[in-house]
Amino acid sequence: MTIRPSRRGSSAPTISDVARVAGVSLMTVSRVINNEANVRPATREKVEAAIAQLNYSPNPAARSLAGAAQIRIGMLYSNPSQGFLSEFLLGTLDQASRLDVQMVVEKCDIGDHEVEVARHLIAGGIDGVILPPPLCEADAVLSLLREAGVPAVVVATGRPPEAMPDAVMSVRIDDRAAAEEMTRHVMTLGHRRIGFICGNPNLTASDRRYEGFRAALEGAGIAFDEALVAPGLYTYRSGLDAAERLLDLSVPPTAIIASNDDMAAATVAVAHRRGLDVPSDLTVCGFDDTTLSTTIWPELTTIHQPIADMARAAVEMMATAIRQKSAEPAGHRLLDYSLIRRQSDAASRRRPREI
Amino acid sequence: MTIRPSRRGSSAPTISDVARVAGVSLMTVSRVINNEANVRPATREKVEAAIAQLNYSPNPAARSLAGAAQIRIGMLYSNPSQGFLSEFLLGTLDQASRLDVQMVVEKCDIGDHEVEVARHLIAGGIDGVILPPPLCEADAVLSLLREAGVPAVVVATGRPPEAMPDAVMSVRIDDRAAAEEMTRHVMTLGHRRIGFICGNPNLTASDRRYEGFRAALEGAGIAFDEALVAPGLYTYRSGLDAAERLLDLSVPPTAIIASNDDMAAATVAVAHRRGLDVPSDLTVCGFDDTTLSTTIWPELTTIHQPIADMARAAVEMMATAIRQKSAEPAGHRLLDYSLIRRQSDAASRRRPREI
DNA sequence: GCGTTTTAAGATAGCGTTAACAACAAGGCC
DNA sequence: GGCCTTGTTGTTAACGCTATCTTAAAACGC
Numbered sequence: 001m002t003i004r005p006s007r008r009g010s011s012a013p014t015i016s017d018v019a020r021v022a023g024v025s026l027m028t029v030s031r032v033i034n035n036e037a038n039v040r041p042a043t044r045e046k047v048e049a050a051i052a053q054l055n056y057s058p059n060p061a062a063r064s065l066a067g068a069a070q071i072r073i074g075m076l077y078s079n080p081s082q083g084f085l086s087e088f089l090l091g092t093l094d095q096a097s098r099l100d101v102q103m104v105v106e107k108c109d110i111g112d113h114e115v116e117v118a119r120h121l122i123a124g125g126i127d128g129v130i131l132p133p134p135l136c137e138a139d140a141v142l143s144l145l146r147e148a149g150v151p152a153v154v155v156a157t158g159r160p161p162e163a164m165p166d167a168v169m170s171v172r173i174d175d176r177a178a179a180e181e182m183t184r185h186v187m188t189l190g191h192r193r194i195g196f197i198c199g200n201p202n203l204t205a206s207d208r209r210y211e212g213f214r215a216a217l218e219g220a221g222i223a224f225d226e227a228l229v230a231p232g233l234y235t236y237r238s239g240l241d242a243a244e245r246l247l248d249l250s251v252p253p254t255a256i257i258a259s260n261d262d263m264a265a266a267t268v269a270v271a272h273r274r275g276l277d278v279p280s281d282l283t284v285c286g287f288d289d290t291t292l293s294t295t296i297w298p299e300l301t302t303i304h305q306p307i308a309d310m311a312r313a314a315v316e317m318m319a320t321a322i323r324q325k326s327a328e329p330a331g332h333r334l335l336d337y338s339l340i341r342r343q344s345d346a347a348s349r350r351r352p353r354e355i
Numbered sequence: 356m357t358i359r360p361s362r363r364g365s366s367a368p369t370i371s372d373v374a375r376v377a378g379v380s381l382m383t384v385s386r387v388i389n390n391e392a393n394v395r396p397a398t399r400e401k402v403e404a405a406i407a408q409l410n411y412s413p414n415p416a417a418r419s420l421a422g423a424a425q426i427r428i429g430m431l432y433s434n435p436s437q438g439f440l441s442e443f444l445l446g447t448l449d450q451a452s453r454l455d456v457q458m459v460v461e462k463c464d465i466g467d468h469e470v471e472v473a474r475h476l477i478a479g480g481i482d483g484v485i486l487p488p489p490l491c492e493a494d495a496v497l498s499l500l501r502e503a504g505v506p507a508v509v510v511a512t513g514r515p516p517e518a519m520p521d522a523v524m525s526v527r528i529d530d531r532a533a534a535e536e537m538t539r540h541v542m543t544l545g546h547r548r549i550g551f552i553c554g555n556p557n558l559t560a561s562d563r564r565y566e567g568f569r570a571a572l573e574g575a576g577i578a579f580d581e582a583l584v585a586p587g588l589y590t591y592r593s594g595l596d597a598a599e600r601l602l603d604l605s606v607p608p609t610a611i612i613a614s615n616d617d618m619a620a621a622t623v624a625v626a627h628r629r630g631l632d633v634p635s636d637l638t639v640c641g642f643d644d645t646t647l648s649t650t651i652w653p654e655l656t657t658i659h660q661p662i663a664d665m666a667r668a669a670v671e672m673m674a675t676a677i678r679q680k681s682a683e684p685a686g687h688r689l690l691d692y693s694l695i696r697r698q699s700d701a702a703s704r705r706r707p708r709e710i
Numbered sequence: 711g712c713g714t715t716t717t718a719a720g721a722t723a724g725c726g727t728t729a730a731c732a733a734c735a736a737g738g739c740c
Numbered sequence: 741g742g743c744c745t746t747g748t749t750g751t752t753a754a755c756g757c758t759a760t761c762t763t764a765a766a767a768c769g770c
Contacts, residue, residue, distance in 0.1 A: 040719090062756030398749085
């Protein structure tokens, strides 16, 4: 009666199901999955069709049991924004366990120290490295990796794929467009005198956000005023200084857009300290949508950057790149952002008058 | 931070190594590992000795391949403090992947809604449930679980083990002692008029912290002033109200201890809004040592609660309890806390005068 | 053409563990 | 003593995949 008393309850399709459907042997399927050479294109196609038809995906447990080389991915971090880091880590670990890859996470404080840590990581026998900001822009690290033949995924860089060396993959959002949208949103509320707090100048993503800000201004025909731009470093502390500076202006802005949530939170703090209400006296907007943005009050209007998903994507890209022994790694993913409106913005009280 | 030690390469000891050393069969070892009944104590001991000698640990991949029932642990959360939650989640996922158990995480907003969500989780076929605060005190959920015969681990409860029903495990710190130590620390700085912001009154851990505060006061012979105690809910928002209230007093406190970091951060914000410097005009202390405590400025002096470790412990206890099919689950872990001194406290400017 | 190399595909043997069942001893009951 | 329990231990066959070795087919050289 029973066809086969499978011990597993819900029997997902296995490699032999695929083999049967495709009319080839087990090994051929295995070869296709692992992207090995020596499979005729026609055969490969058949197998791929079968895989798609059955919606098959390899069982990681079996894979690692069978002695598939254990993949080890390194991650070098040094992030001033705790919220960003913890969410990134969350996504990383989650995907790593799902894909059965081993993560070697190493902290690396700022300074030229970073090259040493990277070297140490490579020496430890790593198959690839993931670099979240700010390390995603550390050229010294990047070239070290290339010399060692270790592929890398950089996350949240502002550099376009074309400008990237080979064997470097990337995951990012369109920072420029996001900042532009945010700025346009603030202008829609009637604000014309808008302050901007830059991110760490060493990061290209900061440049993109700044460009987006300026582009929106220009698109609306608002004259650019350099005094309304304050430098920042993505830290809460730097946001404090930047906000002080902007609000010290003889004609202070009615809205401030910060390049991340930490600095936006700092801006809210400074505003409160000066007796300004947020949002009725000052609109404050953040960037990234980290947990901090909903911790404080008022909760921040911000750009949601899918940090955990970006981390997951990075791990996945790296894992497949490593498994595909023959092919050379490459790939760039652009994820969607979205504007999250919360309570830190409001219409400008001065009704728009210019033009 | 290395996620999982490499097993491959110079082959780690396997179950058959253990069997050979112990002079028994494979299955007997397997039974001992999984704590099944029907193994004679003498045999069990021999096997355990062999395991210890070889430093053996089972290979999760093989285990799950061989059709070991996949353990599924549910987690019901509803935490107002984002920092707490994200760190808890981090620890949970980390340990889950290490132990090869599947986590089913379900959000459950407040209200009597929670019982339904729990029922749903049970219906989904869960082997156990982890309840971080505030759900760790939801008696309705707890009794539902007991009826269904599903074991539970409650985390960060203030309830002592004796007061816990059977089949409920717990992980916590000594909240009372921690609060007492913190209060004593603040008194050491010369403060005598110390405000206290309570946590959510539905949580027993809040009571323990409050008790610790009062005990320290009493120990120092300081008269207790009810006006210096403000209610709170562990949220930033509630901390704002509580701080306003305390600082509105005709003779405001020179130090405020909040029952968590979120409310402490809110207190700092309120102080700044009123032109008070922290710490020179007002000492503010938190509790939990979440990322928020180092995000803001000044960074908070706080009690380090090892949230991630507590989560890891909870997952581990649950996993072993489930694997030990025969034995009835039980166990209570008390982890260490520590006082972390940062920049939000300072000596009282009024030099101590009373007695 | 015929042997020789190259390439593509299949066959088989594990990887470390557990499920299912078989085997065996020790009691208990008539 | 025979026969069933009961409790403890052992045997065997998967689990889903990859390494490694073989074989079949194709390409090549002269």
